[in-house]
């Protein structure tokens with residue numbers, strides 16, 4: 001079974017605005033509400049690609065209830081811990097001439113709730129996959145992912161981490177199966193800006209030396225670089241298309257990569273399916289469907305086990 005964990009899930013309120021002006025009343029042209037959060041997005045795309053997963057994490061208040069109900073309606077299994085106070089956040093995504101985002105703080109997660117999550121994770125079995133994705137609320141210590149990975153050590157559970165900064169750095173010593181920083185996040189980890197592919201490969205190799213098994217660096221419209229455990233560096237250019245909403249493109253790439261790898265055991269195909277899923281999501285208004293993803297595959301869908 002694949003489990004995704006989203007500490008700070010959301011409702012994503014996506015608005016389209018013509019001529020956005022700060023300091024003025026702006027009227028939307030279109031608005032939609034989706035269940036958000038990186039682990040949740042991974043679960044939705046896995047479900048779209050026919051793989052079962054269970055979305056774990058924390059929910060609170062009426063927004064948390066709607067988020068959970070929506071995920072179930074999209075075919076995902078969910079098992080969120082209900083927090084006693086507050087509301088799950090509403091993240092605002094503004095699609096104007098440029099894309100802007102306002103991501104909320106989220107409810108407080110007390111120690112008791114955290115212990116309940118750890119107890120759930122004890123039930124995972126060898127061969128299971130655990131995806132830890134997204135930020136954590138400020139009220140939690142930055143070693144939370146590290147604590148989970150410590151508990152998962154020697155259990156036979158493969159852990160995927162899509163996070164930034166300290167949260168990511170601290171888990172490397174536990175050998176996550178996959179990490180997926182984007183090129184900016186990769187540079188930030190080392191306090192630098194990366195301009196060339198050679199630089200990106202060099203810094204991704206550092207992450208492998210620090211413990212990551214596979215490093216997938218996404219580069220938005222420039223595609224992705226995969227440094228796999230077999231020592232090979234693979235590069236993939238994305239298909240061409242018009243960006244409609246790139247929120248969730250990174251999460252879709254993680255889900256597509258996992259689906260490709262689990263279905264075929266082939267890193268090349270995993271990278272291809274990950275890229276198709278990331279780009280397909282960027283080219284539609286929300287997370288892409290299977291049909292939308294298959295459109296961008298370089299080989300027949302059956303070769304990816306779809």
Ligand SMILES: Nc1ncnc2c1ncn2[C@@H]1O[C@H](COP(=O)(O)OP(=O)(O)O)[C@@H](O)[C@H]1O
Nearest residue numbers: 182218219220221223238249250275278279282
């Ligand atoms: N503008 C785009 N055009 C084509 N593909 C895109 C675009 N933006 C994202 N993608 C696809 O989605 C993947 C992940 O996007 P990226 O923006 O790098 O991730 P994140 O959302 O984590 O920052 C890319 O590697 C690419 O395949």
Ligand SMILES: O=P(O)(O)OC[C@H]1O[C@](O)(COP(=O)(O)O)[C@@H](O)[C@@H]1O
Nearest residue numbers: 036037038091134135247248250251
């Ligand atoms: O946990 P974070 O880093 O605050 O991000 C949460 C936001 O990220 C998303 O999961 C999208 O992530 P990406 O665009 O990076 O793939 C949104 O659904 C959500 O609002």
